Amino acid sequence: MSMSKRLAAEFFGTFWLVIGGCGSAVLAAGFPELGIGFAGVALAFGLTVLTMVYAVGHISGGHFNPAVTVGLCAGGRFPAKDVIPYIVAQVIAAIAAAAVLYVIASGKAGFDASASGFASNGYGAHSPGGFSMTAALVCELVMTAFFLIVIHGATDKRAPAGFAGIAIGLTLTLIHLISIPVTNTSVNPARSTGVALFQGGWAVEQLWFFWLVPLIGGAIGGLIYRHLLESNDA
Numbered sequence: 001m002s003m004s005k006r007l008a009a010e011f012f013g014t015f016w017l018v019i020g021g022c023g024s025a026v027l028a029a030g031f032p033e034l035g036i037g038f039a040g041v042a043l044a045f046g047l048t049v050l051t052m053v054y055a056v057g058h059i060s061g062g063h064f065n066p067a068v069t070v071g072l073c074a075g076g077r078f079p080a081k082d083v084i085p086y087i088v089a090q091v092i093a094a095i096a097a098a099a100v101l102y103v104i105a106s107g108k109a110g111f112d113a114s115a116s117g118f119a120s121n122g123y124g125a126h127s128p129g130g131f132s133m134t135a136a137l138v139c140e141l142v143m144t145a146f147f148l149i150v151i152h153g154a155t156d157k158r159a160p161a162g163f164a165g166i167a168i169g170l171t172l173t174l175i176h177l178i179s180i181p182v183t184n185t186s187v188n189p190a191r192s193t194g195v196a197l198f199q200g201g202w203a204v205e206q207l208w209f210f211w212l213v214p215l216i217g218g219a220i221g222g223l224i225y226r227h228l229l230e231s232n233d234a
Helices: 002-026 037-060 066-074 082-105 132-156 164-183 188-198 209-227
Strands: none
Touching: 002 037, 002 082, 002 188, 066 082, 066 132, 066 188, 066 209, 082 132, 132 164, 132 188, 132 209, 188 209
């Protein structure tokens, strides 16, 4: 498959993740009486990955996340030379999706992306539950590492064929159910970047954290699977 088609697939997959996941948080989670809440947002994020894995995963591998790309590289499943192009496509897609979401959300009177947080990730005073930076670090690191372990396992040649998208999507749902109160759940630097740029204040100041920690967590998860769990059989 040509690189241009692979990057296009990563663009559309990441775009859908941000529109579906962050869009559910911004537009639907807090709607009076009928809002979908944390559980609905968690499910929305999982559904975005599940649907796009089956839609375009056969083209690009279905990363949609710089931490996944780095983790698959660390796990020996993805060539290092393709890491940067994939990440660039993912970040551009996340920014584009956040821009579309901003236009939609701005259609409501009184909307303020800065004041609302615009589904941005944060710790300390900007954590939904007031969790510390240390708690956020442990949470994002562990969640991203396990996400990569599941991705490696679900796509292993020994795993049942055709079910990887379900396992990966449900894992992302579970991760959000656990960690939305802690950081609003990143485990994805591109997703964090897109909305942070439109929040424009504290989210941009804390954005470095939601790049560094998920990337390290993804690499750890990839290395764990590669050296402790992956079969050496031919």
